[in-house]
Amino acid sequence: MKxxxxxxxxxxxxxxxxxxxxxxxxxxxxxxxxxxxxxxDCALQSMPDASPVKWHLAHTTWFFETFxxxxxxTHEPEDTRYAYLFNSYYNAVGAQYSRSDRGKISRPSLKEIxxxxxxxxxxxxxxxxxxxxxxxxxxxxxxxxxxxxxxLILTDIKHLFSFNPLWxxxxxxxxxxxxxxxDAGWRRFERGAxxxxxxxxxxxxxxxxxxxxxxxxDFELATHPVTxxxxxxxxEDGGYQRAELWLDAGWRAVNSLGWKAxxxxxxxxxxxxxxxxHGDAPIDPNAPVCHISFYxxxxxARWAQARLPSEFEWEIASRRVGRAGNFLESxxxxxxxxxxxxxxxxxxxxxxxxxxxxxxxxxxYPGYRPAAGAVGEYNGKFMSGQYVxxxxxxxxxxxxxxxxxxxxFPPESRWQFSGxxxxxxxxxVERFSxxxxxxxxxxHNVARPAGISAREEISRGLLEDNARxxxxxFYDLVGSQLFETITRLPEYYIPRAEAAIFDTxxxxxxxxxxxxxxxxxxxxxxxxxxxxxxxxxxxxxxxxRYVAVDISAEFLKSAITRLVERFPEIPMAGVGMDFSEELxxxxxxxxxxxxxxxxxxxxxxxxxxxxxxxxxxxRAIHDRSAILLGVDLVKDVATLxxxxxxxxxxxxxxxxxVLTHVNKLIGADFDPAxxxxxxxxxxxxxxxxxxxxxxxxxxxxxxxxxxxxxxxxRILTEYSHKWRGEALEGMLADAGFSLSxxxxxxxxxxxVALGAAR
Numbered sequence: 001m002k003x004x005x006x007x008x009x010x011x012x013x014x015x016x017x018x019x020x021x022x023x024x025x026x027x028x029x030x031x032x033x034x035x036x037x038x039x040x041d042c043a044l045q046s047m048p049d050a051s052p053v054k055w056h057l058a059h060t061t062w063f064f065e066t067f068x069x070x071x072x073x074t075h076e077p078e079d080t081r082y083a084y085l086f087n088s089y090y091n092a093v094g095a096q097y098s099r100s101d102r103g104k105i106s107r108p109s110l111k112e113i114x115x116x117x118x119x120x121x122x123x124x125x126x127x128x129x130x131x132x133x134x135x136x137x138x139x140x141x142x143x144x145x146x147x148x149x150x151x152l153i154l155t156d157i158k159h160l161f162s163f164n165p166l167w168x169x170x171x172x173x174x175x176x177x178x179x180x181x182x183d184a185g186w187r188r189f190e191r192g193a194x195x196x197x198x199x200x201x202x203x204x205x206x207x208x209x210x211x212x213x214x215x216x217x218d219f220e221l222a223t224h225p226v227t228x229x230x231x232x233x234x235x236e237d238g239g240y241q242r243a244e245l246w247l248d249a250g251w252r253a254v255n256s257l258g259w260k261a262x263x264x265x266x267x268x269x270x271x272x273x274x275x276x277x278h279g280d281a282p283i284d285p286n287a288p289v290c291h292i293s294f295y296x297x298x299x300x301a302r303w304a305q306a307r308l309p310s311e312f313e314w315e316i317a318s319r320r321v322g323r324a325g326n327f328l329e330s331x332x333x334x335x336x337x338x339x340x341x342x343x344x345x346x347x348x349x350x351x352x353x354x355x356x357x358x359x360x361x362x363x364x365y366p367g368y369r370p371a372a373g374a375v376g377e378y379n380g381k382f383m384s385g386q387y388v389x390x391x392x393x394x395x396x397x398x399x400x401x402x403x404x405x406x407x408x409f410p411p412e413s414r415w416q417f418s419g420x421x422x423x424x425x426x427x428x429v430e431r432f433s434x435x436x437x438x439x440x441x442x443x444h445n446v447a448r449p450a451g452i453s454a455r456e457e458i459s460r461g462l463l464e465d466n467a468r469x470x471x472x473x474f475y476d477l478v479g480s481q482l483f484e485t486i487t488r489l490p491e492y493y494i495p496r497a498e499a500a501i502f503d504t505x506x507x508x509x510x511x512x513x514x515x516x517x518x519x520x521x522x523x524x525x526x527x528x529x530x531x532x533x534x535x536x537x538x539x540x541x542x543x544x545r546y547v548a549v550d551i552s553a554e555f556l557k558s559a560i561t562r563l564v565e566r567f568p569e570i571p572m573a574g575v576g577m578d579f580s581e582e583l584x585x586x587x588x589x590x591x592x593x594x595x596x597x598x599x600x601x602x603x604x605x606x607x608x609x610x611x612x613x614x615x616x617x618x619r620a621i622h623d624r625s626a627i628l629l630g631v632d633l634v635k636d637v638a639t640l641x642x643x644x645x646x647x648x649x650x651x652x653x654x655x656x657x658v659l660t661h662v663n664k665l666i667g668a669d670f671d672p673a674x675x676x677x678x679x680x681x682x683x684x685x686x687x688x689x690x691x692x693x694x695x696x697x698x699x700x701x702x703x704x705x706x707x708x709x710x711x712x713x714r715i716l717t718e719y720s721h722k723w724r725g726e727a728l729e730g731m732l733a734d735a736g737f738s739l740s741x742x743x744x745x746x747x748x749x750x751x752v753a754l755g756a757a758r
Contacts, residue, residue, distance in 0.1 A: 016128070016129070016131075016136065019136060019140060019143075020125065020128050023125075023143055024125070026143050026146050026397075027117070030057070030146060031117075033150055033153055033154070034053060037157065039109075041053065041157065041160070042110050043110070044160055045102050045104075046159045046160040047415075048099060048100035049413070049415065050152075050155070050156035050160065050415065051099070052102055052103050052105070053156070053157060054110045054113050055102045055105065057110075057113050057114070058086040058108075059087075060149050061086075061116055061120045061121075062082055063142050063145055064120055064124055064142050066083065067141075068124060068131070068138050068139055068142065069124060069127070071132075071135065078116050078120065079116075082116070085097050089381075090375075090377050091377065092377060093374050138375065141378075148400075150328065151328070151393070154170070154328075155415055155417065158275075158276075158277050158333075158415075159415045161275070161277070167488070168279070169279040170278070171331060172278065184222060184224040185222075185223050186220040186221065187345045188218070188220045189220070189313070189316060190218055191215075191217045191218045192216065193213045193215050194213065194214055194216065194312070194316050195211055196212065196214045196312050196404070197209055197212055197404050198211060204402070204404060204405075205379055206370060206371045206379055206380065207362075207364070207380065208404045208405065210366070210368065212366050216310070216312055217426075218426035219309070219423055219424070220424050220425075220426050221309060221314075221317045221421065221422075221423050222423070224288075224338075225289075225419050225420065226289050226300065226421065227285060227287060227289060227337075228283045228284060228285050229286065229565065230289070231262065231289040234299075234300050234303050234304075235260070236539070239300065240254055240259060240260050240261075242303075246295065250293075250294075250295030250296070250411070253295055259296070262289060262291045263415060264291050265291075268496075268499065271532035278333065281334075282530070285565075286338075286562075287334075287335050288335040288349065288353050288419045289354075289419050289420075290335050290353075290417045290418060290419045291414050291415065291416075292357075292414060293411060293413060293418070294357050294413075295412060296414075297418075304422055306422040307359065307422070308357055308358055308423060309359065309422075310358055310360050311358040311360035311388040311390060313358075314390045315390065317347060317350070321350045324338070324348065325349045325350070325394075326352045326394045327352045327392065327394065327397065327401075328394070328397045328398070332394060333394055333395060336353065336394075350391055350421075351391050352398070352401075353417075354393050354417050354418060355390070355396075355417060355419065356391045356421045357387060357419070357420050358387065358389065358390060360388045361386070362382070362383055362384075362387060362388050362406070368380070382408065387408065387409065389408065389409065389418060390405065390406070393417035394417055441572040442573040442574070443556070443573065443575075443576070444573065444574070444575045444576065444586045445553045445577075446575060446576060446577040454473075454665060455703075457470065458665060459702065462715070467713075467714070468715060468716040469658055469662060469716075471605050471718040472551075472578075474654065474657070474661070476657070476664070478657050486650050489648065491643050491647070493639070493643060494632060494749075497749045497750035498599060498601075498630055498750050500745045500746070501744065501750065501751075502752070506537055506540040506541075507540050508743075509537070509743070509752070510537075510540040512740065512741050512754055513754065514541075516754070516756040516757075517593040517595060517625075517756075518593060518624070519544075520544045521544060521594065521624075522589070522595070523545070523546050523595050523597050524547045524549060524594055524596050525548045525549060525597045526549050526579055526598045527549070527550060527579075527602055528559070529559070531556070531559040531560065531563055532559075533597075533599050534546065534548070534597060538563075538567060538570070543570060543595070544570070544571075544592060545570065545592060546573075547572070547574075547585070547589055548560055548575070549575045549577055549579055550577075551576065552576045553575060556574035560572050573589060575589070582617065583618055593624035593625065594624075594625045595627070596618040596621070596625065596629075598627065600630050601632040601750070602630075603721075604631065604720045604721035604722065604723070605719060607719065608731075612731065612735060615731065615737070616735045616736065619736040619737060619757060623757070624757060626740075626754060626756045627753075627754070629732075629752070629753045629754075629755065630752050631723045631728055631750070631751050631752075633723055633724070633744070633748065633749060633751055634686060634723065635722070635748070640688055641679060643688075644679040644690060644720070645677065649677075651677065651690075652676075652677035655692060655717055655718075656672040656677060657672070658692075659671075660672055662702075666703055667703040668700060669700060669701055671698070674694060674696055675715075676693050676695050677691075677693075678690070678693045678714065685719075686722050686724070686727070687721040688718075688722065689716065692717060693712060693713070693714045694711055694712065694714075728742075728753060732753070735755075737755030738758050741754040
């Protein structure tokens with residue numbers, strides 16, 4: 001290999017016309033980033049490391065004014081006080097306003113700052129053809145500087161929004177998904193002396209130079225970044241409680257700052273969710289983990305019996321790797337799972353999605369000298385106590401990143417989109433090196449019992465004297481999204497109360513279940529959906545098989561595939577079935593003692609006779625059976641009714657949406673705007689009732705039917721029975737179960753009951 005002598009490198013200056021165009025594009029991109037934000041959003045500061053959006057807008061403008069326009073004799077500063085307010089850390093050009101107090105700067109207003117930006121851009125473009133070569137070099141530096149602040153605008157506003165209990169969305173939610181990465185492996189790289197650092201052919205920051213030779217030993221790099229599913233294994237294996245995994249400073253941070261999971265993760269309804277720039281969302285197990293510190297990345301690598309790569313190993317490996325990751329331009333401001341599987345040993349997502357921590361201190365390269373003048377303070381003076389990250393993130397402009405790029409942050413920083421990729425010395429073995437042998441789950445679709453179709457069921461219900469629509473028809477795509485919102489409303493206590501019960505009593509429940517059924521039993525999860533409640537409880541219950549039941553086996557496939565990867569030792573199956581009509585498992589799933597798992601108080605949606613039939617069919621699955629049942633308890637009427645008629649009107653929208661769904665299913669012409677939501681507690685029947693009430697007389701037609709509704713006439717859409725202990729015990733007894741245990745939340749609002757076969 002040709003030896004390389006360290007020498008000072010100056011990046012070339014781009015063509016004047018292309019540089020002018022790029023300046024305009026980058027400034028416009030910044031403006032568009034701010035469009036979704038209110039003036040108030042732009043003024044607040046959530047912590048000293050973050051800055052208000054309007055400060056970013058002013059500072060990036062101050063940069064061009066100070067380092068480019070100030071050398072033009074005819075230029076007059078917009079306001080001489082801005083030099084103090086919007087200087088970040090350039091001591092050579094004057095004093096700076098305190099960084100931690102930037103959120104206190106209410107003036108100039110956002111409108112005035114927008115004017116400052118516009119005036120500065122105009123002045124710079126007007127003089128662009130007369131700028132010297134050195135001034136053009138500073139313009140290009142300023143463009144790249146602004147791109148860095150584009151990323152900071154997003155990370156800082158995300159941190160700010162995370163404190164808001166309304167879970168504000170910067171952008172509407174994106175379609176979650178992508179492939180899993182269980183085929184992730186390792187790619188080997190041979191030892192050698194390699195040229196690293198910027199090659200001088202295009203723009204680079206001074207900390208990327210000079211190019212020099214680095215010697216690396218044989219090493220292997222993981223083909224994929226560490227995923228949320230893998231990091232969850234670390235959490236559940238006590239990763240945040242095991243001092244032996246942590247650097248001393250990291251262990252102090254864990255204990256002093258109370259870290260238990262990545263930043264923005266929270267436990268809800270017995271499973272992990274995270275805050276994103278698109279609002280609150282479930283953790284995607286296949287997406288790269290992000291918002292972790294260097295300390296967390298280092299601890300995970302030790303736990304996985306691997307290590308973090310050096311920045312030189314990462315840079316060498318990243319060459320000739322495609323840009324298939326997720327960048328700022330996609331407007332998906334969160335790391336996502338890869339959209340397709342990569343070829344064997346191909347490095348995936350090296351660029352975009354998440355910055356990847358390396359084990360390299362942020363130190364100068366051999367022969368490094370800071371740039372001349374005040375801009376020499378840009379990078380060099382921060383080369384102490386920080387670590388290098390590589391690759392860019394979902395908030396990084398795609399044309400801003402390159403293999404030699406060196407990002408850097410203190411080891412405790414978490415608010416950036418920072419994750420990790422594992423490395424190891426060649427030939428070593430680590431926790432994720434051998435793919436698990438995964439038993440293929442079975443899927444069954446059980447045909448609806450012969451007789452009434454969904455179309456017939458809806459039509460008959462609408463033509464009854466007291467019209468009704470089954471609550472099963474609430475859940476089209478919009479209805480499902482609305483219900484997810486309902487579960488987070490302050491009035492809707494049910495998921496929080498049930499989650500608290502499971503969190504507190506899961507181990508005791510597991511002991512009671514095994515006492516009733518023995519060590520070998522299966523869980524049959526009714527209405528399993530995304531299987532997240534069962535996923536949280538499986539480690540405590542320790543079943544021999546897990547069977548998820550929902551309306552469609554196809555709907556269950558992604559959730560069960562995720563569970564198989566997490567619990568490869570447990571056989572799993574998905575059954576597509578409308579169990580509200582009949583609960584009858586395929587014959588090959590009736591050979592084990594069975595725990596029917598039916599959380600969430602869904603049994604309360606059935607009429608009493610139908611609920612009794614469901615319980616009896618559950619009892620008949622196996623001679624030795626039990627049921628773990630979530631039930632909502634009778635309580636004060638105000639609390640009950642508020643849960644089904646929230647102040648924000650989300651439940652009302654959810655109820656009216658059933659008419660839109662019915663229109664699609666049977667070709668009806670309901671106008672949802674002509675119906676109002678009604679919810680009340682029927683004390684005689686011990687149930688909440690939800691109705692839609694006509695606000696004007698109207699005729700509704702559908703394929704094969706027609707009905708006139710008078711003003712004030714109602715359509716029943718849901719019952720939700722509430723229970724007292726004696727009524728619950730009696731109903732279980734009539735179905736052949738004895739109430740053996742009952743657990744409630746601290747306020748006695750909700751109960752989880754265990755009934756064992758008599």
